[in-house]
Amino acid sequence: MTAEVIVDIAHSDVDKIFEYRAIEGVREGCRVKVPFGNRTVAGYVMRLKEGSDFDAARLKDIAAVVDRALTPECIALVHRISERYHCSKALTLRLFLPAEMRKGTVRERTKTFVVLRDGDVAVPARARAQAAALAFLRERGRCGLSELSEMFGRGAVGALVQKGAAALEEEKVLRTPYAGLQGTAPARELTPAQKEAIARIGASDKRVQLLHGVTGSGKTEIYLSLIAAALEAGKSALFLVPEISLTPQMFSQLRARFGAGVAILHSGLSAGERFDEWWRLRTGEAKIAVGARSAVFAPVENVGVIVIDEEHDGSYCSEQTPRYSAREIACLRAEYNDCKLILGSATPSVETYRKASEGEYGLIALPERINRRPLPEIVMADMRREVRRGNNSPFSAALREELDACLASGNQAILFLNRRGYAQSVVCRDCGAVVKCAQCDVSLTYHSEENCLKCHYCGAAYKMLSACPSCGGVHLGYTGTGTQKVVGELRKLYPQARVLRMDVDTTSGKEGHYKILKEFGEHRADILVGTQMIAKGHDFPAVTLVGILDADMSLHFSDYRSGERTFQLVTQVAGRSGRAEEKGKVVLQTYDPENYILRFAADYDYLGFYRHEIALRASTAFPPFSVIVRVMVTAEEEQKALSALKAVWTALSEVYSKNASAFLFFNKMHAPVKRIQNRHRFQVLMRITDEGLLPAIYESALRYGSRDVLVYVEENPANLS
Ligand code: ADP
Ligand code: ZN
Numbered sequence: 006m007t008a009e010v011i012v013d014i015a016h017s018d019v020d021k022i023f024e025y026r027a028i029e030g031v032r033e034g035c036r037v038k039v040p041f042g043n044r045t046v047a048g049y050v051m052r053l054k055e056g057s058d059f060d061a062a063r064l065k066d067i068a069a070v071v072d073r074a075l076t077p078e079c080i081a082l083v084h085r086i087s088e089r090y091h092c093s094k095a096l097t098l099r100l101f102l103p104a105e106m107r108k109g110t111v112r113e114r115t116k117t118f119v120v121l122r123d124g125d126v127a128v129p130a131r132a133r134a135q136a137a138a139l140a141f142l143r144e145r146g147r148c149g150l151s152e153l154s155e156m157f158g159r160g161a162v163g164a165l166v167q168k169g170a171a172a173l174e175e176e177k178v179l180r181t182p183y184a185g186l187q188g189t190a191p192a193r194e195l196t197p198a199q200k201e202a203i204a205r206i207g208a209s210d211k212r213v214q215l216l217h218g219v220t221g222s223g224k225t226e227i228y229l230s231l232i233a234a235a236l237e238a239g240k241s242a243l244f245l246v247p248e249i250s251l252t253p254q255m256f257s258q259l260r261a262r263f264g265a266g267v268a269i270l271h272s273g274l275s276a277g278e279r280f281d282e283w284w285r286l287r288t289g290e291a292k293i294a295v296g297a298r299s300a301v302f303a304p305v306e307n308v309g310v311i312v313i314d315e316e317h318d319g320s321y322c323s324e325q326t327p328r329y330s331a332r333e334i335a336c337l338r339a340e341y342n343d344c345k346l347i348l349g350s351a352t353p354s355v356e357t358y359r360k361a362s363e364g365e366y367g368l369i370a371l372p373e374r375i376n377r378r379p380l381p382e383i384v385m386a387d388m389r390r391e392v393r394r395g396n397n398s399p400f401s402a403a404l405r406e407e408l409d410a411c412l413a414s415g416n417q418a419i420l421f422l423n424r425r426g427y428a429q430s431v432v433c434r435d436c437g438a439v440v441k442c443a444q445c446d447v448s449l450t451y452h453s454e455e456n457c458l459k460c461h462y463c464g465a466a467y468k469m470l471s472a473c474p475s476c477g478g479v480h481l482g483y484t485g486t487g488t489q490k491v492v493g494e495l496r497k498l499y500p501q502a503r504v505l506r507m508d509v510d511t512t513s514g515k516e517g518h519y520k521i522l523k524e525f526g527e528h529r530a531d532i533l534v535g536t537q538m539i540a541k542g543h544d545f546p547a548v549t550l551v552g553i554l555d556a557d558m559s560l561h562f563s564d565y566r567s568g569e570r571t572f573q574l575v576t577q578v579a580g581r582s583g584r585a586e587e588k589g590k591v592v593l594q595t596y597d598p599e600n601y602i603l604r605f606a607a608d609y610d611y612l613g614f615y616r617h618e619i620a621l622r623a624s625t626a627f628p629p630f631s632v633i634v635r636v637m638v639t640a641e642e643e644q645k646a647l648s649a650l651k652a653v654w655t656a657l658s659e660v661y662s663k664n665a666s667a668f669l670f671f672n673k674m675h676a677p678v679k680r681i682q683n684r685h686r687f688q689v690l691m692r693i694t695d696e697g698l699l700p701a702i703y704e705s706a707l708r709y710g711s712r713d714v715l716v717y718v719e720e721n722p723a724n725l726s
Contacts, residue, residue, distance in 0.1 A: 006031070007057045008067060010039055011083075011094045013047040013107065020093035023048070024057050026064045034075035038068040047071070047107070049098055051080050074102055074287065076304050078341050085337060091703040091718070092327035100327070101302045103283050105276035113284075114277060115175045117150040119162060126170035134161035139170055147174075179285070180277040182269050192262065195230065196376075199223050202369045203230055206347065211367040212339055215316075215357055216349040218371030219380060219609065220580025224349045225255070228312045229262055231347065232293060235309025236266065241292040243311040243338070245300055245331060247318035255314075256295055263293055270296035270303055298323060301331040301338070308342040311335050316348035316357060317573055319723045326717055332357075351580060351611075352573040355566075355622065356629045358615055381551070381582040381589030383575075383607040387598045392434055392480070399491050404552045404592040405498075411550040412502055412531055416587065418550040420491060420534045421578045431458065431470065432557065435478030437597040440470065448567075450677065464674040464690075491534050491554065499532075507535035540577045546585035553578055556595045556603055564725065565627040568602045572614050575606035626669055626694065633721050634691040634699070636706040637676065639684040640714040649714040650687040656705035657689055660698060667695040678726045684715070 006027040012019060025039050031050055039048045045068055057064055079101045087097040099107060121142040128135045138157035142148060142165075150173065154162050165171045195203070206214050218224045232242040246255050259267045268282040268291035285291040287304040294303030298321050313321070313335055321331040332348070339346040348357055348366070361368040374380060386401035396402065411418045431440045431451055439448045442460035449458035449467060458467040472479050492506050507521045518538065525533045528547055533539060556575060564570075575593060583589015595603055605614035623630050636653055640646035654673050661671050669692040676686035691702070703718050710716035 006053050006055065007061070007064065008037070008050045009052040009054065010037065010048040010050055010067070011098060012039065012041055013049070013095050013098070014041075015093055015096045015099075020095065022051065024059055024064055025067045026061075027053060028067050028070070030070045031067055032073060034073050034077065034080060036071040036074045038071065040065050040068055049075060051083070074106070074304075076287075076306050078306065078338070079302075079304065081341060082334075082337055086327070086329065086334065089333070090327035090329055091700070091707055097327060100299070100329070101304070103270075103276075103279045105280055106283065112280075113177050114180060114281075116178045118147050118174050118176055119150050119153050119166070119171050120147045120174050121145075121170070122172045123170055126165075126168050128165075128168075128170070132161065132164070134158050135164050138162055138165055142171055179281045180275065182274045182278040182282065192229075192233070193226060195226065196223060198371055198373065199227050199230070202227055202371060205369050206231065206345060206367065209345075209367040211365075213336065213346045213348060213360075213365075214367040214369060215353055215361040216347055216369050216371070217353055217358070217361070217611070218349065218351060218369075219374060220351045220576065221374040221378065221380075221584050222351075222371035223375045224314070224371065225258070228314065228347065228349065229259070231310045231312065231345075232263070235344075236263070236292060238309055240307050240309025240344070241289075241305035242294070242309055243301065243303060243305060243335070244293060244295045245311075245313045245321070245335070246295065246297060247315045247320045259293065259295055266291055267293045267295060268303075270294060270300040272297070272299070298331045301334045308338060309344050310347065311339050311342075311344065312347045312349065314349050315577075316350045317352055317354040322723060324724070328717065328719060352576045353611075355569055355615065355618055359619060359629055362615075378583070379588060380609055381579055381591045383579055383591040383593055383609075385598045385603065385607060386592055386594045388594050388596045389435065389437055398494055399554050400494070400498075400552070401592065401594050404594065407550050407590055407592055408499070408532075408552070411590075412499060414549075416549040417525070417528065417530070417545060417547045418532045418552065419539060419545075419548055419578070419581050420495075420532060420552045420554060421539060422491065422534070422536055422554050432482050432596055433473035433476060433478050434480035434482050434596060436473060436476040437557075437595075437599075438473055438475040439597075440467075440474065442467075459677060464672070464677075495532060495534070502532055503530040504532045504534060505530040507533060507539055537574070539581070540574055543581060544584055545581065548581055549583055549587050549589050551578055551582040551589070551591045553591065553593045556593050557597050557600075565622070565625075565633075566723075568618060568621075571602050572606050572611075572618075575603065576609070576611075579606075626692070628721050631669055631692050631694050632696055632699070634693060634702055635719045635722055635725070636689040636691075636702070637717050637719065638687045638689075638709075638714060639676075639681075641684055642713065643685040645713050646685045646687055649709045649711070649716060650689070652709045653706050653716060654689060656708065657691075657702065660701045660705055661691075664695065664698055667693050667698060669694060676726070 008025050008027040008031055009022045010025050012023060031037065031053070033050055033053055035050045037048050037050055038045050083094055083097050087094045119142065128139055134157045138153060138161050150162065166173060202216065216224055216227065228244065232244065235242045256267070256269050268286045270279060270282055283304065286294050289306070292305060294300050294305050296303070313332060316332065323329050335346050360366045384403060386403040388401060391401050408418060431449065440458060441448050442465055449460055451458055456469050458469060459465065470481065473481060492504050495502065495504050505521055505525055522543060524530055526545055553575060556571070579591040582591050593603065593607060597603065601617060602614065605617070622628065636657065638646050638650045638653055640649065650673060661668055671691050673687065673689045676688045679686060706716055706718055
């Protein structure tokens with residue numbers, strides 16, 4: 006037999022299939038060692054066949070078989086994914102395997118046990134320790150070597166083994182993440198709305214289903230029921246959640262419900278844990294894979310349902326080559342397995358909602374919370390007025406009042422700060438106006454090193470302003486307040502209150518998020534101050550107040566999606582309030598209380614928001630009515646980057662000149678951040694109306710990547726820095 010092998014070398018020159026003579030034990034999906042040039046490299050057997058396309062006599066033998074890591078589905082998808090993202094097959098394959106496994110840095114962990122063999126072996130009466138150890142083993146049957154030695158001494162245990170009374174055995178032990186988590190999640194009686202949603206999903210002939218349910222509408226219970234149904238049908242399930250911080254809570258629920266059938270995959274686990282969890286899925290011992298983006302590649306077979314919770318979340322798009330979207334991969338997997346893909350969200354992405362409203366996806370709405378609990382009331386606090394009144398603290402009078410009441414009644418509060426990225430736009434604190442680009446209708450970004458304002462879409466630069474262009478006011482501001490400052494202010498105002506802070510600085514370590522959330526969840530703190538991390542998913546019953554300190558911050562990011570993001574954030578954060586019996590409240594602080602996005606958010610009017618937003622996108626021809634494509638060229642030597650940029654530009658210009666009418670924008674420029682980690686960055690920015698041009702763009706651009714020059718293509722990038 007001949008084996009078609011992909012060698013694990015990422016270089017695009019070796020991105021083809023090599024043939025080797027199969028040795029005993031080689032099967033499709035095997036990881037193998039093969040001779041390559043004058044060394045031995047890892048490879049993957051994609052196919053076995055009779056005969057060879059080459060001179061069979063000259064084929065080399067596969068050197069060794071490692072294991073059978075790849076599923077048939079993986080083999081089938083590798084080709085499609087590498088074509089879709091124009092990425093080498095070897096790099097694509099790496100998505101399917103934990104890195105530690107590929108590099109061979111982690112193996113199964115084993116433990117030595119002492120096992121009773123012949124209980125009747127005589128032990129001299131003097132040897133008390135031996136006798137005691139033997140008695141212990143008679144009772145237990147077996148015990149870990151180190152534990153037994155600790156109790157009775159190494160010598161005694163050794164003597165028992167020597168006499169044949171006991172034997173040593175190596176056993177595999179699993180490293181289990183969150184082993185300490187013990188949730189209780191009995192299967193609940195579903196509400197009529199939940200039952201109907203499940204029935205409609207089952208009856209629909211559409212592969213992808215959008216579950217649009219307000220926060221607290223019981224989407225999780227629907228996911229769990231669908232997963233349970235898949236298991237009952239003898240199938241497996243994939244469950245994606247957006248961020249690490251979400252996983253423990255969700256995971257403990259899944260554990261409580263499905264026991265060891267759940268495996269968790271995310272980058273926050275230790276290498277050993279990930280390795281063991283991955284193999285539990287590969288062997289079918291665990292049938293439910295839960296995790297963040299990369300879990301979409303989990304080696305489960307015969308998938309019965311795929312769920313993507315918070316489908317709008319930006320973390321589902323990879324920012325490394327291949328720049329895949331987990332939603333797209335999930336779609337491919339749903340197709341392969343002929344199963345449903347459930348996209349759940351209270352605030353679906355504009356792109357997804359459009360597909361649902363046009364009938365491409367099924368659409369199921371859950372407009373009410375469980376038990377008709379009201380959504381928390383959102384009140385706006387006009388921060389311009391606060392400034393006029395001389396209040397320069399991060400808290401409006403309205404928020405102070407609500408905080409007083411919340412703490413007095415022994416409830417919990419969450420204060421949210423919307424700081425993201427390095428970029429800051431300029432807001433007039435007198436009139437609320439935001440400084441925008443003359444040509445693009447997106448807000449400008451302040452660049453401190455040059456003290457100027459720039460448009461991230463067209464590259465235009467403007468002199469820094471000393472007064473507001475609309476009202477002439479001189480109180481121009483850049484940032485909101487940092488989390489640390491807020492915590493300091495709270496300590497002054499409420500010395501008795503226990504305050505927790507959650508942001509990138511306080512959540513280092515494997516279970517950093519988990520610890521803070523656990524502490525807050527157990528009501529060992531009164532106020533949680535945090536960034537995006539605390540926005541979604543968490544279910545804290547005692548939280549009755551949410552304060553959004555700077556609702557405007559994301560509104561004015563230089564991104565066509567900033568309105569959408571703001572709507573999503575406000576809705577998600579507000580949804581943390583009043584989830585149990587007591588009614589919740591939300592105070593939304595803004596310098597721009599007339600803003601339509603905030604108005605729709607405060608009214609929980611997703612449809613109103615969507616209609617407004619989609620009309621805007623249509624009239625400006627922004628996605629989903631076009632695709633923004635960015636080709637990045639980076640290199641440590643500026644000259645090398647520039648000459649590659651020139652070559653890329655020439656090649657792309659050819660595509661452009663043949664299809665000029667499909668280009669709304671086409672230009673080359675410095676990337677907004679000119680240098681990151683010592684690499685000079687340039688870009689070709691395009692906005693096209695014909696997706697069919699993507700392959701040509703990829704091909705034209707990627708040809709000019711080399712060892713020194715990194716060239717990559719981004720579609721509708723979340724971050725244009
Ligand atoms: P969502 O994911 O839509 O935000 P959740 O699934 O977190 O909503 O559910 C909101 C609350 O309602 C949770 O506290 C959950 O335990 C509860 N809940 C969900 N389904 C039921 C049910 N069928 N019966 C009783 N309570 C439920
Ligand atoms: Zn511009």
